[in-house]
Amino acid sequence: MRLAAPGTLLVLIMAQPNLATGMMPYYRHAWALAPLLITVIFAAYLIALTPTLSLLGTPASRADWWWRIAVGSACGVGADCAMALAHSAVVACVARILAGLSVGLVTGSLAGLILERRGERGRTAMASATVIGSALGTFAAAVVAQYLPAPGVAVYAGHAVLLAGAAAAVVSDRAVRPAAAGSRSGAASLVAEPAAAGYLTGISAWVSAGLVVALLPSYGAELLGTGNLVLLALPVVLYLVTAWLAQRALPPNRLPAEPITAQLIIIAGVLIAAAVAWLPSLPLLLCGGAVAGCGQGLAYRAGLRIVSVAAPPEHHARLSSRFAAVAYLCAAVGTIALGAVASLAAMRDAVPAGALTLIVIVAATAAVRRRAASRAANVPLVSSTTA
Known part of the structure; x- marks a missing residue:
């Protein structure tokens, strides 16, 4: 117990x-x-x-x-x-x-x-x-x-x-009975990435979460013409479950350029959900939620690892809290902005607007990673010329 x-x-x-x-x-x-x-x-x-x-x-x-x-x-x-x-x-x-x-x-x-x-x-x-x-x-x-x-x-x-x-x-x-020390072999090494790429990847994960959790049930109700709460909750449930399953099924660093690939998977899922505005279909909406969830789980994990991998274990909790705080705050701002789009235009416009926002974030992530790679490639040259 x-x-x-x-x-x-x-x-x-x-x-x-x-x-x-x-x-x-x-x-x-x-x-x-x-x-x-x-x-x-x-x-x-x-x-x-x-x-x-x-x-x-x-x-x-x-x-x-x-x-x-x-x-x-x-x-x-x-x-x-x-x-x-x-x-x-x-x-x-x-x-x-x-x-x-x-x-x-x-x-x-x-x-x-x-x-x-x-x-x-x-x-x-x-x-x-x-x-x-x-x-x-x-x-x-x-x-x-x-x-x-x-x-x-x-x-x-x-x-x-x-x-x-x-x-x-x-x-x-409140009794103290520590568990036996377990193996830490699962702590796979991670290629050095700029911290900004980690934060942007986490922001992408949680902006998509805000879109799916806050708007997708109402989006489905409007476009599918149903008021059944169980059916409308299914895309969110699939999103959450597949986010967890993707992390368990795919070990870290198995995807090429994992922060970018994970964000592209999120965008693919959001675009599938956006297609429901033209092809009203519950299976299509469920597919969008599931695909976006896979990307969300991988993106959040990749972002957190990038931010915390170089820190000693005693600092991981503090860095994790900071990472989550930045991601949640940006998710709140992004969600309100998408709600404004849905109110001023239409609910069907909010999901494509979310996809556009996520495309901007992944482009920024790619630019940050490219700049960091270029800087790292130039370091040996500078060192050799000054020697």
């Missing part, structure tokens, strides 16, 4: 901000939300998450884990209560801010706790819990909202009870 409790809590923490994703078409209809307001609600979570990760997300010691887990879990329960009572976008934004505080406070401490108890296997457990929580939150909320009464209340009330119970189980067990 003590091994399972932190992972269970992480699943529930990551599920909370994704509950609204599965229900967004319902909220759009019930509250008469414009696309811009939908993206503002989504971005409120990222805007709160970013400074929380940067300022409080990396505990200095084990003793600092527990208050973060307790306060962060309380924020998650508060977010559930606010969404259960919400009747407007304003209250929903407050709930999303609480969700951002929850995820930002809790994930770093739970990561430390899971690694302490599981050793190197904990890294796989964390990745699995994050994806399972995100996908399960999206899909379960859609199912409950579609088939049970009082959808705006039942989803959040049930989650609040489970979250409070899991948090109590974790905080009540």
